[in-house]
Amino acid sequence: MQPSPAEIKQVFNTVSLPATAVEHIGSKFAKIELVKDDVLITANDIVTTQYYVLTGCLRTFYLAPNGKEHTLQFAINDWWISDYTAYFEGSRAIMTIEVIEACTLLKITKANLDRLYEEFPVLEAFFRKKLEKAFASFQKRILANLALPAKERYLQFMHTYPNIEQHVKNYHIASYLGITTESLSRIRKELANT
Amino acid sequence: MQPSPAEIKQVFNTVSLPATAVEHIGSKFAKIELVKDDVLITANDIVTTQYYVLTGCLRTFYLAPNGKEHTLQFAINDWWISDYTAYFEGSRAIMTIEVIEACTLLKITKANLDRLYEEFPVLEAFFRKKLEKAFASFQKRILANLALPAKERYLQFMHTYPNIEQHVKNYHIASYLGITTESLSRIRKELANT
Numbered sequence: 221m222q223p224s225p226a227e228i229k230q231v232f233n234t235v236s237l238p239a240t241a242v243e244h245i246g247s248k249f250a251k252i253e254l255v256k257d258d259v260l261i262t263a264n265d266i267v268t269t270q271y272y273v274l275t276g277c278l279r280t281f282y283l284a285p286n287g288k289e290h291t292l293q294f295a296i297n298d299w300w301i302s303d304y305t306a307y308f309e310g311s312r313a314i315m316t317i318e319v320i321e322a323c324t325l326l327k328i329t330k331a332n333l334d335r336l337y338e339e340f341p342v343l344e345a346f347f348r349k350k351l352e353k354a355f356a357s358f359q360k361r362i363l364a365n366l367a368l369p370a371k372e373r374y375l376q377f378m379h380t381y382p383n384i385e386q387h388v389k390n391y392h393i394a395s396y397l398g399i400t401t402e403s404l405s406r407i408r409k410e411l412a413n414t
Numbered sequence: 415m416q417p418s419p420a421e422i423k424q425v426f427n428t429v430s431l432p433a434t435a436v437e438h439i440g441s442k443f444a445k446i447e448l449v450k451d452d453v454l455i456t457a458n459d460i461v462t463t464q465y466y467v468l469t470g471c472l473r474t475f476y477l478a479p480n481g482k483e484h485t486l487q488f489a490i491n492d493w494w495i496s497d498y499t500a501y502f503e504g505s506r507a508i509m510t511i512e513v514i515e516a517c518t519l520l521k522i523t524k525a526n527l528d529r530l531y532e533e534f535p536v537l538e539a540f541f542r543k544k545l546e547k548a549f550a551s552f553q554k555r556i557l558a559n560l561a562l563p564a565k566e567r568y569l570q571f572m573h574t575y576p577n578i579e580q581h582v583k584n585y586h587i588a589s590y591l592g593i594t595t596e597s598l599s600r601i602r603k604e605l606a607n608t
Contacts, residue, residue, distance in 0.1 A: 282557050282560070282561055284561050288561070290557065290560040290561040291560075292553065292556060292557055292560075304546075304549060304550055304553055305550040305553050305554060308546040308547065308549070308550045309550055314557075337539065337542075341535045341538065344535065344538050344539055344542055345531065345538055347542060348531075348538055348541060348542040348545065351542065351545040351546065351549055352498075352502040352545065353502065354549060355498060355502070355545055355548060355549050355552065356498055356499040356502050356503055358549065358552040358553065358556060359486065359498055359499050359552065360499060361556055362486060362552060362555055362556055362559070363476050363484065363486055363508075365556065365559045365560075365592070366476070366484040366485075366486075366559075366589075366592050367476055367478050367482070367484040395560075398559070398560050
């Protein structure tokens, strides 16, 4: 299924594109629909595609050899998602991406996106700026993991993903913060009482 | 001091640039020399500049209110360094960057780099790819912090920064890994005995 011109304009909402460009860019994307518990990427997959979330909610996690899940990222409306290490490096996925709430995604392959960069340098600038934001957000998260107590990390998480609590399970959030669900409950009670 | 054409070619070593472009790009950089213990960026500075390391070694750290230092990054030959959250977002630095070994840096302001992107789209692609690599490396580090024991994180650190151990102090490495210097010593002993 092809995305509509309105959907492409939504993806590149900070970029001014003529109608012919929107049509051409749209022809490089495909629109897909997934239901809850579908798996978008499985560890060890070759990853050549990234995804833009129109609606729904997904979760990227690492399944450790001991069976424990470690949540790296959530993605909701207007986020991009993939196993970016694999996507950028042309290596195999170490992450799994699962659908938490039924979603509609736009997908594009790296090969197609690289061609679009050449045809429309303005898209290269668009993605460079997206990457800068993602990089800054990852830098904050690394620092928080090193320097902040769990309560502060939880508040930072709520700031990064406003309104996400209704979509995800407690153990998803706990595994994002690197704490137990019991610690998460304790933090929430503390915050409710302040 | 202005960088030489050879130095500019070294910075952009994957890009083919005509001599006139090299000269023009070089005019937007300044070359600076710093000695051990100099401070490049102090927390709360307005950050408008990023730096390319020609020689030497620097460390980015966060000084917590309790006086503890948390090391986010090291930079050696051929790395870029800045407080990127502040640089990208136009906000104030939360990091401090100090010189660990005397260094020669090339500096460029964001305003100048943005202009170069417009003049030479190939530079935009160059930095987009650099960002992709940095993003993937940060993703690995977040995952390691969540999922890997300290010994594995130490091995990953040694892989990211080969030969850096001779340049940095034990407490720098420990504060990068989020462990005590005693734990670091124990890990090294374990690895030496295997």
